[in-house]
Amino acid sequence: MPNDRLRDALLRNGLTPVQLAAAMGVDPKTVERWITKGRTPYQRHRHAIAAMVRETENYLWPDAVAPERVAEVAQSEVIQVYPHRYSIPSDVWTRLFDQATEQIEILIYSGMFLTDNPALIKLMRKKAEAGVKIRILVGDPASREVAKRSAEEGLDKATLPAKARNALVFYKPLDGLQNVEIRIHGTILYNSLYRFDEDMLVNTHVYGFGAAVAPVLHLRRLSAGDLFETYSESYENVWNAAKPPKW
Template identity: 65%
Template structure:
């Protein structure tokens, strides 16, 4: 079976068989087999290619690392566990937001705490102008999923929908900005995901608790890790099920 992830990663980065063959010191036909036949390169070659295309080895070759090894690596991907999202230091959020230069991906319902930062929206616009890809997923305010979550978190009827509409008002300056995409999702939100390049905050959701009071994980992506990639793929799944946000 062809390795479409590898093929796509090479195309996105403007790399052909010759580029990869030269970097890994193998014959171009070997590289072609890695793509068209799904052959798995040696670890040293996987590391080189992953660095070239800025993807994790686990994303490009999901079956290359043994499950027990993935479990060991996952522990190293966890930078810190916070008992509540609102216990995450402001300085960490500021660093993650400020340092991101390639990817900002947010899966949330409202996340009003982000737009409470006076410069947040302008920062996103500036990052998009500099070439970063900004993807924002909000809960669809009128969806039954949002209404259910509002009840489950004991917020009251219509409270979460109102919070989302309030948050959207802050994001209006980003409408039509190249590099910024905003969508509505109607999924059951098991986790809110805040990705900034190769770091991520995962805000778990606990029945009966508001998101700010639920545990959160600070993750850092590792080349052969599986944990960061799991949440990243989850984001992509929701993205593909979403629709353009209608303000």
């Protein structure tokens, strides 16, 4: 069957099959077979193509990498495990925000620890002006799931919805800026996600505790990996189900 993921990746990066063939040193007909017939390139070509289109090898060819190899790579994708979000050094957040050159993605209910930094809006505005694509998903204050999570953390049901409203007020100055999109969601938040290009902080959620005391995984995307990609696809699923806020 056709490899639509490869086709779409080429289109997103402005590449034609002829250009890819020239870069890989193969016949254009070979590239056409990779796309239209779903043929799997040699490993050396898979690595090079994945780097060119900025996707993982496992995403482009899910069946090409052996399961045991995917499991091995997943271990290398984990850069650091923090027992609690509050144990992440502040310079890690600063470095990740500062070094992002392509995309910043945030998935939260309220993420009030971010809004405690008054310089964050100025930084995000600067990043957007430099061409960084920023997408922010905040919990829908009117959703049942946000109120439920508030109760699960031992708070009044109105507490977390209020925090979500405050977060939206905080991010409102970014609304309408080029390269910035903000949406609200009412999904169950299994994890809060913070992506900075090829790095991601995954704040797991634990029943009965606030996100600040839950563990965090620092992941770095690898071509043959699957762990980073799983969370990235999860973000897309929430984004597609979300809606613009009514300011």
